[in-house]
Amino acid sequence: MANRESMDNKFGRKALQVQDAQKRILAYATRLETETVPLEEVQGRYLAENIAAPHPIPAFNRSGMDGYAVIAADTENCREGGIVWLKVVDNIPCGSVPSGTIIPGTAARIMTGAQVPEGADAVVMLEATEIRELDGIPHVGIRKPIASGRNVTPQGLEISEGETVLSAGRKIAAGDIAVLATFGISGVPVIRRPKVGVFATGSELLDVKEPLQPGKIRNSNTPMLEALVRETGGEPVMLGAIADDLDLARSKVQMALETYDLVITTGGVSVGDYDIMGDLVREEAGDMLFNKVTMRPGSVTTAAVRGGKMLLALSGNPGACFVGFQLFAHPVITNMQGSAEPFLPEWTVILGADYSKVNNYTRFVRACLEVRDGSVYAYPAVNDESSAMVTIKDSDCLMIVPPEERGLTAGTKVQVIKLP
Secondary structure: OHHHHHHHHHOOOOOEOHHHHHHHHHOOOOOOOEEEEEHHHOOOOEEOOOEEOOOOEOOOOEEOOOEEEEOHHHHHHHHHOOOEEEEEEEEEOOOOOOOOOOOOOEEEEEOOOOEOOOOOOEEEEHHHEEEEEEOOEEEEEEOOOOOOOOOEEOOOOOEOOOOEEEOOOOEOOHHHHHHHHHOOOOEEEEEOOOEEEEEEEOOOEEOOOOOOOOOOEEOOHHHHHHHHHHHOOOEEEEEEEEOOOHHHHHHHHHHHHHHOOEEEEEOOOOOOOOOHHHHHHHOOOOEEEEOOEOEEOOOOOEEEEEOOEEEEEEOOOHHHHHHHHHHHHHHHHHHHOOOOOOOOOEEEEEEOOOEOOOOOOEEEEEEEEEEEOOEEEEEEOOOOOOOOOHHHHHOOEEEEEOOOOOOEOOOOEEEEEEOO
């Protein structure tokens, strides 16, 4: 403990709670500009403004079935067991406009979804009618009375004109696209996607195409971060890996901050002799937001602001890099897009297996969810060390283990962060 405290003092580290660190970075994750995007390209984008209905839905009284549009009062005599005959004066296919008004003693043949003519207030289903001709004019016979409004969807039942149907900050999905198309909105106002510069540090890193060499590892973090940035709605710009050279890192970071909306690095934020990102963000050229967080894995996650742009330095350990992205980069990128809900959702679930590891910091454990007998269970990864990479692929949530917990037993209710 004393050794860790001396390291913290040497490197100017003062640990923040996760929520406090998140508040600090969100203050700089300002919403980007609005742009108009074609309807066919808006899936997954965030609305820049409220969308109000330019007209009601349905836009007219709509028939709910195939049959005959009638005046309900004309069918009251059917109560005495008789049949009422009404003259058929119109035929209204779906998409057509009625040719006239229905008056007492008349009816109109109508199809499902077609506009109900003026005067009619009900539709009798086709199967409940019979047809005959009187003096060469078709008449429809009705044997049962029908209530006013039956089988008619009234104008504005779903949406009234002027009603807000989609709110700013909403992530657009298939149902939203259907609404936009219904109202003829072919160009949709959305927030621009943030451009995110991503690079790794470390002389030990090999490109994915290079053969394995003694003492080296392939760079798995930046391909993972590229996918995570895309998944979160950003546009990743891959800047490669740089060796452990402070001057080179300084120039690359400065160039990236001048060019992109956000810069994410992985590696070099610990307290080793070659952890150059830790040295870089301690320089006085910008504002240090934090360089230690009370979390495992990824306590060395660091954030700084240079020239109004944010630099987020994640751990080089794959597990810690993944967790750090979800807790910090995800809300920053979504907030830049104007998301109404920048943070990932939290669920209360049941712990599916004992978890015995304890820690002085809050632990975010990779876990997988399973639905059993109508309840949701979380099963922690067997190996959730910060350096572990393989368990990332099997995780769909992060289980939150507070520092006061000295081991959890199966059946306990726990909080999880649901991953995308």
